[in-house]
Amino acid sequence: MAAKESSRTMKAARSAGRIGVVASVAMNLAWLAMYIRQRYGEITTVEASRGKPPVTQDSVVILDHGDPVMYEEFWRREGDSASILIPAWQTMSYFSNLGGICCFLEPGLEREVRRLHRLVGNAVVDGYHVIVGTGSTQLFQAVLYAISPASDGTPIDVVSPAPYYSCYPVAASFLNSGLYRWGGDANTFAGDDTSCVEVVCSPNNPDGGIRHAVVKSKSSKAIYDFAYYWPQYTPITEAAAHDVMLFTFSKCSGHAGTRLGWALVKDTEVAKKMTKFMELTTIGVSKDSQLRAAKILGAICNGYEQLPSAGQTRSHLFHFARDKMAARWTRLRAAVAASDIFTLPDELSEYCGFFKKTITANPAFAWLRCKKDGIEDLESFLRENKIVTRGGTKFGVDGRVVRVSMVDTDQAFNVFLDRLSTMK
Amino acid sequence: MAAKESSRTMKAARSAGRIGVVASVAMNLAWLAMYIRQRYGEITTVEASRGKPPVTQDSVVILDHGDPVMYEEFWRREGDSASILIPAWQTMSYFSNLGGICCFLEPGLEREVRRLHRLVGNAVVDGYHVIVGTGSTQLFQAVLYAISPASDGTPIDVVSPAPYYSCYPVAASFLNSGLYRWGGDANTFAGDDTSCVEVVCSPNNPDGGIRHAVVKSKSSKAIYDFAYYWPQYTPITEAAAHDVMLFTFSKCSGHAGTRLGWALVKDTEVAKKMTKFMELTTIGVSKDSQLRAAKILGAICNGYEQLPSAGQTRSHLFHFARDKMAARWTRLRAAVAASDIFTLPDELSEYCGFFKKTITANPAFAWLRCKKDGIEDLESFLRENKIVTRGGTKFGVDGRVVRVSMVDTDQAFNVFLDRLSTMK
Numbered sequence: 001m002a003a004k005e006s007s008r009t010m011k012a013a014r015s016a017g018r019i020g021v022v023a024s025v026a027m028n029l030a031w032l033a034m035y036i037r038q039r040y041g042e043i044t045t046v047e048a049s050r051g052k053p054p055v056t057q058d059s060v061v062i063l064d065h066g067d068p069v070m071y072e073e074f075w076r077r078e079g080d081s082a083s084i085l086i087p088a089w090q091t092m093s094y095f096s097n098l099g100g101i102c103c104f105l106e107p108g109l110e111r112e113v114r115r116l117h118r119l120v121g122n123a124v125v126d127g128y129h130v131i132v133g134t135g136s137t138q139l140f141q142a143v144l145y146a147i148s149p150a151s152d153g154t155p156i157d158v159v160s161p162a163p164y165y166s167c168y169p170v171a172a173s174f175l176n177s178g179l180y181r182w183g184g185d186a187n188t189f190a191g192d193d194t195s196c197v198e199v200v201c202s203p204n205n206p207d208g209g210i211r212h213a214v215v216k217s218k219s220s221k222a223i224y225d226f227a228y229y230w231p232q233y234t235p236i237t238e239a240a241a242h243d244v245m246l247f248t249f250s251k252c253s254g255h256a257g258t259r260l261g262w263a264l265v266k267d268t269e270v271a272k273k274m275t276k277f278m279e280l281t282t283i284g285v286s287k288d289s290q291l292r293a294a295k296i297l298g299a300i301c302n303g304y305e306q307l308p309s310a311g312q313t314r315s316h317l318f319h320f321a322r323d324k325m326a327a328r329w330t331r332l333r334a335a336v337a338a339s340d341i342f343t344l345p346d347e348l349s350e351y352c353g354f355f356k357k358t359i360t361a362n363p364a365f366a367w368l369r370c371k372k373d374g375i376e377d378l379e380s381f382l383r384e385n386k387i388v389t390r391g392g393t394k395f396g397v398d399g400r401v402v403r404v405s406m407v408d409t410d411q412a413f414n415v416f417l418d419r420l421s422t423m424k
Numbered sequence: 425m426a427a428k429e430s431s432r433t434m435k436a437a438r439s440a441g442r443i444g445v446v447a448s449v450a451m452n453l454a455w456l457a458m459y460i461r462q463r464y465g466e467i468t469t470v471e472a473s474r475g476k477p478p479v480t481q482d483s484v485v486i487l488d489h490g491d492p493v494m495y496e497e498f499w500r501r502e503g504d505s506a507s508i509l510i511p512a513w514q515t516m517s518y519f520s521n522l523g524g525i526c527c528f529l530e531p532g533l534e535r536e537v538r539r540l541h542r543l544v545g546n547a548v549v550d551g552y553h554v555i556v557g558t559g560s561t562q563l564f565q566a567v568l569y570a571i572s573p574a575s576d577g578t579p580i581d582v583v584s585p586a587p588y589y590s591c592y593p594v595a596a597s598f599l600n601s602g603l604y605r606w607g608g609d610a611n612t613f614a615g616d617d618t619s620c621v622e623v624v625c626s627p628n629n630p631d632g633g634i635r636h637a638v639v640k641s642k643s644s645k646a647i648y649d650f651a652y653y654w655p656q657y658t659p660i661t662e663a664a665a666h667d668v669m670l671f672t673f674s675k676c677s678g679h680a681g682t683r684l685g686w687a688l689v690k691d692t693e694v695a696k697k698m699t700k701f702m703e704l705t706t707i708g709v710s711k712d713s714q715l716r717a718a719k720i721l722g723a724i725c726n727g728y729e730q731l732p733s734a735g736q737t738r739s740h741l742f743h744f745a746r747d748k749m750a751a752r753w754t755r756l757r758a759a760v761a762a763s764d765i766f767t768l769p770d771e772l773s774e775y776c777g778f779f780k781k782t783i784t785a786n787p788a789f790a791w792l793r794c795k796k797d798g799i800e801d802l803e804s805f806l807r808e809n810k811i812v813t814r815g816g817t818k819f820g821v822d823g824r825v826v827r828v829s830m831v832d833t834d835q836a837f838n839v840f841l842d843r844l845s846t847m848k
Contacts, residue, residue, distance in 0.1 A: 047532065048510075048514045048515050048532075048711065048715055049519075049520040049521060049530050049531055049532075049711075050517075051516070051517025051518070051519045051520070052517060052519050052522055053522065062522075065518060067517050067518050067519065068516065069516050069517050071516060072513045072516050075511075075512040075513035075516070076512075076513040078512050078513075079512075080511070080512070081512075082512035083509060083510060083511045083512050084509070084510050085507060085508070085509045086472075086507060086508050086510070086716060087499075087504070087507045088499040088500075088502050088503075088505070088506035088507050088720060088723070089496045089499035089500040089502075090472045090681075091472050091679070091681035091682060092475070092492065092493050092495060092496050092499070092678050092679055092680060092681055093474075093475025093476060093491050093493050093680060093681055094475070094489060094491050094674075094680045094681060095473075095475045095476050096475065096681075097473060098476055098477065098486075106472065106473050107473055108471065108472075108473075134558055134683075134706040134709075134710070135706055135707055137704075137705065137706055137707050138705060138706050141705065145598075145599065167704075170704055171704060171705075174569075174704050175569065175599050175601045175602075175603060176601055176602030176603050177599045177600055177601055177602070178599075178600030178601070178602065179599060179600050254516050255515070255516055256517060256518045256707075257514075257515035257516055257517055257518060257520075257708075257710075257711035257712075258515060258710060258711065258712055259558075259706060259707065259708060259709065259711075260710075280561075280591075280594055280595060280598050281558075281561065281562060281565065281595075281705065282558040282559055282561055282562050282683060282706070283559055283561050283680075283683065284681075284683060285558075285683065286558070286681075286682060286683045286684075286710040286712065286713040287472065287473075287681035287682065287683075288681075288682055288710065288712040288713050288716050289710040289712050289713060291472055292510060292712050295512075296512060299512070
């Protein structure tokens with residue numbers, strides 16, 4: 001662009017004296033450079049950390065968290081349309097919207113959250129409150145606080161069918177709360193009349209299965225963890241409409257470092273009590289993260305809803321991520337099929353309302369089982385091969401299975417696959 | 425700058441044909457505008473909320489939180505040196521520094537935190553770990569978790585001398601934890617051998633008093649809340665060196681919406697357990713907030729340590745804030761002295777190692793007492809006058825006293841003072 005415009009400038013000025021034009025252009029460019037340096041130069045001097053160190057053929061590959069750094073490639077291509085400039089004087093107040101139920105929720109973020117769900121079709125938003133949290137981790141604890149009965153000395157049991165996300169037992173028990181406690185595997189939870197909180201994670205972390213509530217008790221309450229109910233991971237089969245639904249920015253766009261999640265909540269009293277939890281634990285949620293998330297969710301929607309500018313291609317996050325995940329899963333399934341010792345859950349496929357066709361599911365984690373005799377602790381076995389994963393016992397099942405992140409960098413995934421292929 | 429450079433450009437090109445030069449300048453400026461719009465235009469389109477609504481002569485004045493919006497004026501003057509541009513692809517990973525004790529702490533933030541304490545002289549940093557939190561509120565709970573003894577069924581008592589910060593009792597009790605519980609006023613806490621956690625807030629929220637630990641028990645542990653130990657609020661009399669010291673960005677620079685705090689922690693095991701708490705509750709702390717805080721703390725230090733660029737004046741945050749607070753306190757003390765019904769704590773003054781002279785303290789809150797007969801609930805009395813404050817009973821004392829924020833906007837402070845002056 002700069003070269004083209006400069007060339008035009010040269011032509012327009014051709015009739016003028018050569019020295020004058022050259023001086024004019026040079027000085028304008030010098031001024032421009034100075035202007036941009038003064039106006040924007042200082043702004044980029046805080047360099048962000050690079051996260052985990054780069055993976056080499058010999059290094060340890062860390063795949064025990066679902067660290068979604070795979071998405072960096074997309075956002076680098078995307079350029080500045082989703083970058084954000086935060087002036088020094090902005091976002092100073094604790095408050096964002098004193099009139100709202102969630103007084104620290106930035107209205108711009110709420111708008112983009114509702115817009116995104118309407119685009120994707122994965123959840124009903126009309127009639128729901130949006131509550132923002134420091135990741136869905138904080139929101140999960142906020143729901144427990146909000147829906148636990150008033151303390152009568154007996155904490156309510158929090159259950160989930162095994163294999164369940166390893167953070168649920170820890171989050172429900174680490175403070176030894178009198179309001180709630182971890183109750184274990186929902187499949188074995190007894191009692192038709194016992195009240196409990198059931199966490200339904202669908203697609204399920206760690207195994208990618210589609211889940212529905214299993215507890216039959218009439219006084220049980222369900223929390224739906226929809227961290228992975230996005231079209232890059234699973235077919236979108238319906239707009240979910242449960243009482244409490246949790247979403248996280250990190251697994252939607254890949255921005256885990258921003259620590260942002262949201263809940264869609266039907267009941268006003270539950271929404272208020274969740275907001276209270278966020279006030280008591282962190283006096284709200286980073287406004288910088290909220291503004292950034294709003295910008296990025298907006299860019300995702302724009303990519304699908306707006307015509308691209310001249311010279312730009314359409315920017316389709318869910319297509320990018322789905323293609324990437326599908327290619328990785330194809331390679332992983334081939335490697336596992338070629339091995340004698342590993343298995344994976346069966347491939348699921350269904351009609352996806354977002355992609356308007358039948359697609360396979362590509363879970364964010366591989367739930368990898370080892371059938372070789374003598375390997376009772378697969379996590380340790382893989383760690384000897386410098387692959388760090390999370391073992392089955394943390395998810396309430398046996399140690400012959402592990403959870404492996406499928407959303408890390410290409411390098412990490414490739415090295416993981418290379419090493420897996422050599423194991424007999 | 426633009427006008428000056430344009431004028432020079434015109435002079436340099438004087439010998440060239442007039443049409444050519446005009447076309448050249450105009451087209452360069454047109455290109456510049458297009459360039460800036462394309463390069464940066466999109467970046468500013470997410471508008472941040474304005475926080476609380478503006479105050480008018482008739483409106484309700486909300487002074488019950490210490491919402492530090494007073495500082496916006498400084499940061500607006502400061503311009504872009506403390507603004508931050510976050511590219512879309514940055515800060516995607518959960519991690520910042522896998523080798524560190526606090527693996528989600530941005531190294532740039534740690535550097536600026538240490539630099540600021542060295543500049544101000546309010547805390548020793550050598551030999552301390554820096555732990556970042558979502559405001560010091562989260563850090564306070566992290567310390568309770570970290571220093572509570574392993575659960576034996578009896579929670580440890582958390583105490584603080586009344587009047588104590590109203591959030592301590594709530595934070596220590598709202599989850600009905602088996603690890604710790606609120607134990608009340610430290611002045612009346614019995615037992616020479618009873619273990620407890622004492623929170624020492626100095627200068628004290630709400631009354632601005634200088635505090636030291638009061639519990640005599642040898643097995644008590646102290647947490648120092650130094651949210652207000654900055655030179656705009658109180659003379660800096662020593663570089664504090666306690667085992668655990670909490671600081672918050674919001675009361676230092678005024679950026680409450682960024683939700684960022686840090687702890688200086690001597691013991692490695694305590695630092696690790698606090699980090700664990702942050703992982704369990706929020707899987708780390710917003711990187712966007714950390715990068716922004718690093719930029720802003722760096723700008724504060726630069727303002728004192730670097731020579732200003734040509735045409736710029738020195739930028740001294742603590743001088744700005746101190747002058748502002750001192751002027752407000754002078755006016756408030758005059759208004760209270762003129763009234764028959766209000767009193768304030770005595771003015772404190774001492775030599776300040778930062779300002780290198782004896783200065784008066786200017787607390788972030790006014791601890792306003794009413795001596796008029798019949799007014800037992802000052803919070804309600806002021807609320808009838810459309811002034812929202814926080815009543816003494818929430819701080820463990822009587823209701824004839826309230827806490828009033830001194831760090832709100834000029835408009836809010838002026839209206840508060842006007843109304844106070846009319847009360848008889």
